Structure formats: structure tokens, C-alpha cells
Amino acid sequence: MLFPGPLKNVMRGSRGGPSGPNGSGQPVPPRTAENQKGVSTRVSRGLEEFFTHIHGQSGLTLLDLGGASQQNVSFITDLGHRFSSEDFLQVIGETSGADSAADQANPGRIEYFLRKTLDYPEHHFDGVLIWDVLEYLAPALLTAVVERLHRIVRPGSYMLAFFHADDKLETVPYYAFRIQDMKTLHVSEYGAHRPAQLFNNRSLEKLFASSESVKFFLTRDRLREVVIKA
Amino acid sequence: MWNKRRDEEPPKPYKPLAPQGASPVAASAPLPVAPSPVEVKKEMTPVSSTPVAKFDADIRGHAANIGKSVKVVGQIFTKEDLFVDGTVEGTVEALEHKLTIGPHGIIGPHGTMEASIKAREVVALGTIKGNVEAYERLEIRKDAKLEGEIRTARIIIEDGAYFKGSIDIIKPEPVKAAPKQPAAAAAAAAPAAAPSPAAAPAVATDFRR
Numbered sequence: 001m002l003f004p005g006p007l008k009n010v011m012r013g014s015r016g017g018p019s020g021p022n023g024s025g026q027p028v029p030p031r032t033a034e035n036q037k038g039v040s041t042r043v044s045r046g047l048e049e050f051f052t053h054i055h056g057q058s059g060l061t062l063l064d065l066g067g068a069s070q071q072n073v074s075f076i077t078d079l080g081h082r083f084s085s086e087d088f089l090q091v092i093g094e095t096s097g098a099d100s101a102a103d104q105a106n107p108g109r110i111e112y113f114l115r116k117t118l119d120y121p122e123h124h125f126d127g128v129l130i131w132d133v134l135e136y137l138a139p140a141l142l143t144a145v146v147e148r149l150h151r152i153v154r155p156g157s158y159m160l161a162f163f164h165a166d167d168k169l170e171t172v173p174y175y176a177f178r179i180q181d182m183k184t185l186h187v188s189e190y191g192a193h194r195p196a197q198l199f200n201n202r203s204l205e206k207l208f209a210s211s212e213s214v215k216f217f218l219t220r221d222r223l224r225e226v227v228i229k230a
Numbered sequence: 231m232w233n234k235r236r237d238e239e240p241p242k243p244y245k246p247l248a249p250q251g252a253s254p255v256a257a258s259a260p261l262p263v264a265p266s267p268v269e270v271k272k273e274m275t276p277v278s279s280t281p282v283a284k285f286d287a288d289i290r291g292h293a294a295n296i297g298k299s300v301k302v303v304g305q306i307f308t309k310e311d312l313f314v315d316g317t318v319e320g321t322v323e324a325l326e327h328k329l330t331i332g333p334h335g336i337i338g339p340h341g342t343m344e345a346s347i348k349a350r351e352v353v354a355l356g357t358i359k360g361n362v363e364a365y366e367r368l369e370i371r372k373d374a375k376l377e378g379e380i381r382t383a384r385i386i387i388e389d390g391a392y393f394k395g396s397i398d399i400i401k402p403e404p405v406k407a408a409p410k411q412p413a414a415a416a417a418a419a420a421p422a423a424a425p426s427p428a429a430a431p432a433v434a435t436d437f438r439r
Contacts, residue, residue, distance in 0.1 A: 061396070068370075068393035073385060077399040084396040176389075 037173065037189040041180070045217040046225030048183035050127065050160040054081075060126035063152075065117075065133050071178040071186070072129070084125070086117045088133040089174065104138035104196065114144060120152040128153055130161040131177045135195045142197070142207070150210055153230045165222040167198040199224075298334040315356070324349040325365075331356040333373070345378075352382075354391075365400075 054060055058080030064072055067087035076083045095103070095113050103109055128149060137145055149159065164172055173189035180186055199207070201216060201224075208214045208228050217225040293311035296302065300316035308324045315332030319340035322329060329349040331337060335356035339345045345360030352364040354374040362368060364382040372390035380397045387393060 068387050068391070068397075069389065070385075070387045073387060073397055077385075077397060082396055082398055085393050087392055087394060090392055 037191065039186060039188050042185050042187055042219070042221065042223075043183055044185050044225060045183070045219070046160050046162070046227050047179065047185060049215065049217070049227045050129070050158055051182045053158050054079075054127055057126075061124065063125045063128045064131075065129065066131040066175075066177055069176065069178050071180065075179040075181075081126075088117060089136065091116050092136055104141040110141050110144050113141060114148055118145065118148045118152060122151055123154045125153045126157045128157075128159040129177075130159055132162040132164075132175055134161055135163060135172070135197070135199075136193070138196045146207060147210075150230055155230055156212070157230050159228040159230065161226045161228065163199045163204065163224045163226065164195065165218060165224045167200055169198060170194065293328070293330065296335075298332070303340050319343070319345065321346045321360075322349070323347075326350050328353070331358060331374075 054062075059082070061082045061084060062076055063084045063086065064076075065086050065088045066072075067090065068083075068085035073083050073085075091113060092104075095109055095116070104113075130149075134142060134145070153159065162175075162177075171192040172195050173192050176188040176190065178186040178188070204216070204224075204226060205214060208226075212229040214229075215227045217227075219225060293313040294308060296312070296314045296316045296318070298315040301319070302316070303319045305320050306312070306318060306322045308322070308327060308329075310324075311328045311330075312322070312324050313330045313332060314322070314335040314337065316334070317336045317338070319338055320343060322337060325348060327349060328351040329347060330353045333355045336358075337345050337347060338357070338359040345358070346362070347358065347360065348363045348365075350364070351366050351368075352362055353369045353371065354376055355371045357375045359377045361379045362376070362382070364380070366382075367384040367386065368380060368382040369386045370376050370388065370391040370393060372388040374388075375392045377394045379395050381400050382397070383400055385397060385399070
């Protein structure tokens, strides 16, 4: 059954499952060289902080939510850790479309999304590189994802997340973050999308209220880096 | 000067092949050139309805080939390089060889039977849903999809590839060949090692030699 206007997706996928090849929103551009709009290098205090906490350890299991890339895999496995990858953006595109906040509020789709991306045992990971993927999530899905993240990481482990500091942005690029060294990232841009929501310090503190601590790094390029201790 | 040479050597007229039944020795015309082995091989290649991509020759090499319209349910053991452009539901073992999953290739589970791959080297251009052990290296090319746990000595992931799962880097170890058993002992052990009919896949294809 199809409804016009805002109700057009109300019946779709109420039992979960993919919404179609590209979802209902804008298709997510593949992260290939042809789609790349720009590359920059940034010094990341958040990344440095994240790796400082796991420095000297090996055999940890780290989760990267930005999809696998050669640089990140090599860097983490060279440190002696186990690398796990989930491509949040790809699954959002399959599940509901990157720009479809209405679909992301659907309980069936939330369940499907969690099953596809974060179906791991409790305390399975020793750290999570979240990057900026939480900005793609509408409030209902975001709350469920953060709750699940807390469940699958070991207590006392760290997560690194990025958020735009400007809460009046209309569109933001899709980013791919590639680790160069302990504190340097190559950031590639692919197209643009409307973020599901933007955050200020207060809303971030509220979002990670169940965490042991939340540390902010505000950078010159208006990207807020957040290190969360679970 | 050039014209003069042409005058001296007039073009040879076309001579049709000798009629059937005539002795080739008796024919005055030179013997028709036999097609080269390479040409024969091309005609004997399994037919594919899609044009062969330019890079295919490099990828396939001299590997055994499972074409894109072929589906195999069960286990594959190979002692030569293998190119899979069809569907394999089950396991593939090429312990000392290279396994390539072509752009149309799919390695996946069958019912409750999980898919897995063990090979010296794995190159993925298609889809794999299962665990992969590549003793030397694993390449996940652009547009490939891999869901599963990976154990390999070296991994290469191209931008645009989709990967979901975990990666364990292992130290490369020389692959130990299976110990040769006496024929009698092997025959005696075979029934005991055989899976029960209920657990066996519907169709088992064994490429063991």
C-alpha cells in the first residue's frame, strides 16, 4: 500500500529487510577514486588519544564502522591487533536510504540494521573507530546503535567519533578516514548528504550519558572529535 | 622502384582447396595451413555469453574454470589454480594454489552448510559469504563483496570493495601436503571418514585427482 507525501514509507519494511537496491533516499556513492571529490590530511588529536590508550598492547579486537580500507587494515594489523569491519553507510543505504529519517524510525528497520551491523556478543571489542557515521542516523536508530555499541565493547575500552561542530549545516560530504599514523588521517570526500542530525556538546554528553567519560577535541575545521570511554 | 618490384612479383591468384577425396599429396596447391594449437584452444573454451573482459586473460591465466552458468553444491578440492565465475555453495580448497572468484562468481552457504575457502592465494572480484584462509595473500578487488572471517598473511583491499567481518594476520607458513597413505589404509579409512548421508550435500563435486 502506498501513501502520498510524508506517509509514503509508513508501511514499507515494517518487518525489516532491505528497502531496495538504493533505499528510498539518495544513493550512497561508492568510495572509489572516480567519485572522490577531494582529499585532505588532518592531524587528529582524537585519534592520537585513542591509540595512546591502547599503546603497548597487542591482540586487541578493534572495530571500524567506516568500512574496510587498505590503510586502516594495514595500520591496525601491523600493531598486532585484530581488525573487524562494518560498513555502516552501505547498510544504511540498503536499509533505508542515507537521507531517509522516516525509515530509520521504523522499529523493524532498526532491528534489521542492528542485526546486519552490530550482531556481536557482549564485550567483544576492545575499541571502536566510529568516525562520523553516527551523523547519518536519525534519533531513534542512533539511540539503539549507541546502546548496542556499549553492549558489545569491553567496559573501559575507547571509541572515537567525529561530529560537525556547526549545527546549521545543510549538507556535509561523505567522508572516508584513512589512518596514516597515530595522529594523522587522510580524509577523502565523496559527494554530499544532509546529516540526519547535528550535535552540540550538550547533546553529545546526553547521547553518551551511560559512558564512563567523554572527551572533546574541537578542531579548526569545525569537526568535533570525541573520545568515549565505555 | 617499388612499382618495379610489384611488376616482377605478380599477386598469386586465389586457389581453392582441393576437393574432398583428392589426395593432398596430389594437389598442386600448397597445403592449407593447419590451425595453430592456440586457435584450437579458443574454440574449445567453454562458451560464455558475455564478452570476455580485457583483464580476464590475466586473471584466469591457465586456471581451471567454472563458468558463470555453472552451480556447484558441495566441496571442491583442486590441485591447480581455479577460476570460479559461477556459483559454489559449499567449500573450496586449493591449498597450494590460487583461487580467483570472478566478477560473476559467488561462494556462499548452502542451507546450514557454511561456505569456506582455503587457498594459497585468493583474488576476489565477486561475492564471498564465508570464511577465507589465504595462506599467502588475499586481494579484495573493487566491487567485490566479502562477508566472513579472514585469516591471511597479507591482505589487499581496493577502494570500493565491501567487506564485513574480521581480519587476522597470520605468519606465512609453508603449506604441508597431505601425508601419503598406503592405498589399503586409505581405502579402509575412507568409509569411516565419509560423512553421514544426512549431512552430505545434495550434490558433491570432487575435483580431487
